[in-house]
Amino acid sequence: MKADPTGVLTGAHYLDGDYACGEGAMAAGCRFVAGYPITPSTEVVERIARRFPTIGGTFIQMEDELASMAAVVGASWTGTKSMTVTSGPGFSLMMENIGLAAMMETPCVVVDVQRGGPSTGLPTMVGQSDVMQARWGSHGDYEVIVLCPQSPQEAFDLTIEAFNLSEIYRVPVLLLLDECVGHMTEKVVIPEAQEISVEPRRLTSKPPEEFEPYRLNGKPVPEFARAGDGYRFHTTGLTHDERGYPVMSVECQETCVRRLVDKIRDNADEIVRFEEHDTEDAEVVVVAFGITARVARLAVETARQRGIRVGFLRLIALWPFPEKRIHELAGSVGSFLVVEINYGQMVLEVERCAAGRARVSGLFHGGGGVHDPEAIVEAIVEAAS
Amino acid sequence: MSEEMNPELVREPPMEHPMAPYLRMERIPHVWCPGCGIGTVVQCYATALEKAGCDLDKVSVVSGIGCSGRAAGYMKLDGFHATHGRAIPFATGLKLGRPELLVTVISGDGDLVGIGGNHFIHAARRNIDLMVILINNFIYGMTGGQNAPTTPLTAKTSTMPFGNFEPPFNLPHLAASSGASYVARWTALHIRRLTWAIEEAIDRKGFRLIEVIAPCPTLYSRLNKLGTGLSGMRFYHDNAEIRHGADTREVDIDFQSSIVCGKFVDDEKPTFNELMDKHYGTILGDRYKPMPPEGGMIHAG
Ligand SMILES: Cc1ncc(C[n+]2csc(CCOP(=O)(O)OP(=O)(O)O)c2C)c(N)n1
Ligand code: SF4
Ligand SMILES: [Mg+2]
Numbered sequence: 001m002k003a004d005p006t007g008v009l010t011g012a013h014y015l016d017g018d019y020a021c022g023e024g025a026m027a028a029g030c031r032f033v034a035g036y037p038i039t040p041s042t043e044v045v046e047r048i049a050r051r052f053p054t055i056g057g058t059f060i061q062m063e064d065e066l067a068s069m070a071a072v073v074g075a076s077w078t079g080t081k082s083m084t085v086t087s088g089p090g091f092s093l094m095m096e097n098i099g100l101a102a103m104m105e106t107p108c109v110v111v112d113v114q115r116g117g118p119s120t121g122l123p124t125m126v127g128q129s130d131v132m133q134a135r136w137g138s139h140g141d142y143e144v145i146v147l148c149p150q151s152p153q154e155a156f157d158l159t160i161e162a163f164n165l166s167e168i169y170r171v172p173v174l175l176l177l178d179e180c181v182g183h184m185t186e187k188v189v190i191p192e193a194q195e196i197s198v199e200p201r202r203l204t205s206k207p208p209e210e211f212e213p214y215r216l217n218g219k220p221v222p223e224f225a226r227a228g229d230g231y232r233f234h235t236t237g238l239t240h241d242e243r244g245y246p247v248m249s250v251e252c253q254e255t256c257v258r259r260l261v262d263k264i265r266d267n268a269d270e271i272v273r274f275e276e277h278d279t280e281d282a283e284v285v286v287v288a289f290g291i292t293a294r295v296a297r298l299a300v301e302t303a304r305q306r307g308i309r310v311g312f313l314r315l316i317a318l319w320p321f322p323e324k325r326i327h328e329l330a331g332s333v334g335s336f337l338v339v340e341i342n343y344g345q346m347v348l349e350v351e352r353c354a355a356g357r358a359r360v361s362g363l364f365h366g367g368g369g370v371h372d373p374e375a376i377v378e379a380i381v382e383a384a385s
Numbered sequence: 386m387s388e389e390m391n392p393e394l395v396r397e398p399p400m401e402h403p404m405a406p407y408l409r410m411e412r413i414p415h416v417w418c419p420g421c422g423i424g425t426v427v428q429c430y431a432t433a434l435e436k437a438g439c440d441l442d443k444v445s446v447v448s449g450i451g452c453s454g455r456a457a458g459y460m461k462l463d464g465f466h467a468t469h470g471r472a473i474p475f476a477t478g479l480k481l482g483r484p485e486l487l488v489t490v491i492s493g494d495g496d497l498v499g500i501g502g503n504h505f506i507h508a509a510r511r512n513i514d515l516m517v518i519l520i521n522n523f524i525y526g527m528t529g530g531q532n533a534p535t536t537p538l539t540a541k542t543s544t545m546p547f548g549n550f551e552p553p554f555n556l557p558h559l560a561a562s563s564g565a566s567y568v569a570r571w572t573a574l575h576i577r578r579l580t581w582a583i584e585e586a587i588d589r590k591g592f593r594l595i596e597v598i599a600p601c602p603t604l605y606s607r608l609n610k611l612g613t614g615l616s617g618m619r620f621y622h623d624n625a626e627i628r629h630g631a632d633t634r635e636v637d638i639d640f641q642s643s644i645v646c647g648k649f650v651d652d653e654k655p656t657f658n659e660l661m662d663k664h665y666g667t668i669l670g671d672r673y674k675p676m677p678p679e680g681g682m683i684h685a686g
Contacts, residue, residue, distance in 0.1 A: 031681030063507040067474035074478025079682030200686030227463040230442035236466035
């Protein structure tokens with residue numbers, strides 16, 4: 001389906017990543033946003049607060065992030081595409097209701113513009129240390145999708161992608177910007193509405209008497225009924241059967257939770273997103289994401305010029321992780337070098353997938369700034385030796 | 386001839402339970418203990434919906450977690466069983482996402498004003514168009530009788546085994562001073578009056594609180610040796626003092642003393658949506674495009 005032109009600000013703009021993300025949401029058809037101010041993410045909702053009244057959307061500044069996330073889940077059950085935006089401390093507060101969204105299979109988007117942590121950390125400075133929290137932050141077993149742009153243009157594009165994936169799989173999709181991407185201003189081209197593909201809310205065609213909210217109909221994800229259309233359905237965060245009724249049993253837990261996990265794991269090949277350069281002859285492959293990918297890319301080019309056979313893999317989706325590709329590459333390369341602004345998070349995933357077939361090392365930075373490209377070049381030289 | 390054989394005495398059973406259109410009969414028996422006040426509140430809510438002639442397709446009910454939080458699960462409506470404390474913000478999302486819905490929150494005292502207290506005061510302040518039925522049993526029932534922010538002074542709970550020394554909330558006053566447009570209190574034993582209050586509140590708009598004082602025979606009454614069975618329950622009815630329009634500053638509840646009931650606030654004031662529409666309409670004129678009553682779903686397939 002093509003985007004509704006109302007929210008699409010077609011043209012070439014100079015925008016920072018936060019504004020571009022807000023524009024992406026409006027282009028994707030988002031019409032409800034609830035949020036609580038926090039640096040460096042607030043510009044996203046400020047942009048939306050200014051534009052929503054003229055495009056039929058409602059923004060509300062809630063009393064905290066617990067409320068923001070709960071409101072987003074509620075609003076999504078009206079069929080309205082919904083989003084919230086935050087940074088580290090607020091992201092922590094959202095975790096319980098992100099789990100609720102996963103359990104109720106509620107499409108929604110959560111944007112986390114990462115800053116240095118833990119705790120209040122570095123409110124105005126960059127970090128990339130929420131990547132494991134994004135995957136595992138809420139209790140229990142569930143799967144989410146996490147996308148990670150490296151530029152304002154990509155913040156726009158991936159926000160639309162995040163909404164689309166959330167509609168297809170009925171999961172919360174988390175978009176992890178970082179302070180640098182959020183605050184850097186670059187050219188952002190917003191296409192015509194008819195060039196933007198959007199996923200609609202996939203409403204059931206069944207009549208209410210035949211409808212059960214969690215009964216599958218040949219697809220990995222159940223059909224949706226929205227509040228107020230006469231379906232009079234029930235949904236809960238408790239383990240539930242196809243009718244959405246709580247059932248406290250081992251069997252029901254197995255069917256209910258297994259499906260939440262499998263709908264993403266079984267479709268991981270469709271969801272995984274990464275880009276690769278110069279890996280064919282590589283002895284070393286550098287793995288990076290977000291702002292760090294741009295710094296690392298420069299270092300990789302420099303090292304190539306110095307004669308090192310180094311390749312590059314940029315994670316665009318952090319989760320699901322490209323485990324097959326990393327495993328494959330591990331068979332042909334000598335080592336991986338993971339560069340990230342934290343003390344070693346995604347490197348664990350690379351180690352797991354390399355499974356001992358290639359060496360894995362990391363170059364870490366605690367946050368507050370990006371890596372020195374020369375330090376990455378040195379680490380590449382070391383990894384190649 | 387035994388009684389059940391006497392054709393004179395055998396009546397045709399009704400084809401359907403009178404509340405069947407409102408309740409998920411397939412989920413009965415429910416989880417509540419005998420003598421618990423929660424079921425009565427659900428019954429009163431269903432009756433009020435019927436009397437008010439609501440279009441049930443447009444009614445959503447949201448609960449948090451707790452014994453009271455199970456209420457949404459038994460209503461044959463669009464029903465949402467959210468997380469502990471977050472029924473009000475969840476309901477806020479529903480209401481703002483599809484403004485034509487009649488959204489009710491039914492949940493417990495611990496849920497709505499313990500863990501969820503911040504949402505309660507802010508929703509009242511904004512006058513969000515929600516009807517909140519708060520079932521106050523003076524205790525955390527579901528988790529086994531711990532102290533609640535509503536437990537009267539000196540009452541025993543499992544976490545205040547020597548009696549509660551923390552002053553409780555006066556909920557009508559909290560709601561009224563935060564900005565609620567309608568505030569009433571009844572007990573679960575005032576079936577007719579409670580039903581009528583809910584019916585009246587359905588007809589009002591903005592943040593409406595109906596506090597229902599409900600017996601919890603299994604925990605509160607047992608821990609405080611108040612007697613189970615009918616006598617324990619009667620207390621709530623017999624000690625009610627009906628004072629419509631009472632100053633909400635004077636409706637605190639002390640341990641085993643009188644419970645002031647009635648309608649305390651009934652003010653017509655603009656809701657969040659009305660304020661928003663008026664404000665943006667003034668500032669933006671024709672450029673203001675409010676979310677349509679049927680909601681913000683612009684891409685459906
Ligand atoms: C975040 C969180 N903390 C704690 C709990 C455990 N819990 C479940 S119900 C409840 C108290 C419910 O009390 P109330 O709202 O008064 O309901 P009642 O059972 O008395 O009707 C608690 C603390 C939970 N489910 N979630
Ligand atoms: S524990 Fe108390 S509140 Fe819970 S169902 Fe039993 S009587 Fe009701
Ligand atoms: Mg209680």
